[in-house]
Amino acid sequence: GQNIDQPTEMTATEGAIVQINCTYQTSGFNGLFWYQQHAGEAPTFLSYNVLDGLEEKGRFSSFLSRSKGYSYLLLKELQMKDSASYLCAVRDRWQAGTALIFGKGTTLSVSS
Amino acid sequence: GAVVSQHPSWVICKSGTSVKIECRSLDFQATTMFWYRQFPKQSLMLMATSNEGSKATYEQGVEKDKFLINHASLTLSTLTVTSAHPEDSSFYICSARDQDRLNTEAFFGQGTRLTVV
Numbered sequence: 001g002q003n004i005d006q007p008t009e010m011t012a013t014e015g016a017i018v019q020i021n022c023t024y025q026t027s028g029f030n031g032l033f034w035y036q037q038h039a040g041e042a043p044t045f046l047s048y049n050v051l052d053g054l055e056e057k058g059r060f061s062s063f064l065s066r067s068k069g070y071s072y073l074l075l076k077e078l079q080m081k082d083s084a085s086y087l088c089a090v091r092d093r094w095q096a097g098t099a100l101i102f103g104k105g106t107t108l109s110v111s112s
Numbered sequence: 113g114a115v116v117s118q119h120p121s122w123v124i125c126k127s128g129t130s131v132k133i134e135c136r137s138l139d140f141q142a143t144t145m146f147w148y149r150q151f152p153k154q155s156l157m158l159m160a161t162s163n164e165g166s167k168a169t170y171e172q173g174v175e176k177d178k179f180l181i182n183h184a185s186l187t188l189s190t191l192t193v194t195s196a197h198p199e200d201s202s203f204y205i206c207s208a209r210d211q212d213r214l215n216t217e218a219f220f221g222q223g224t225r226l227t228v229v
Binding site for chain 1: 118146148153154155156157158161203205207217218219220221222223225
């Protein structure tokens, strides 16, 4: 079956670095996505990995290892506004009609 | 960037009535749109895949006669919650992917907070 695991909660302080891990077991693989979601709002796209390695985008980076079924999202220079839920999602097929499979999300709390 | 607009952003309705939620892709065409439901402190659960010009594909456990989906054009999908009950109260979110750029992220609507009283 399809399974995506990520920690439920994490805490960190302003200015620090935090790494949110995600492991997945899916029938196929055609990309891993990270989204940020603030309470009561829709998810916003952060990053996309389809090949192994690190993708860097400003303060956020995402890493993928397809052989290990593993990804992480790295957030640097944390700010209070980074307090949100971070969702790991996998697309298991190429076709247009393929929905994303989401993990339960990791709630990150950033304190001063 | 690509934008998906969802309307209304929140709605309160009486038990037994129906509510329609619209999802529009504003600057791209989408033959497929997706409807998710999210309960408090839970992740997004796929309800159904909306296909332009054909029937929607529902996930296991989702009642197709209760959650009616219509995808009449390449830019609009609607979800109608029929005979709503308090347990249908949830956050409903649609998403779509640009059909000409399949290897990109899905864009989400703003979500609709439904409260059934």
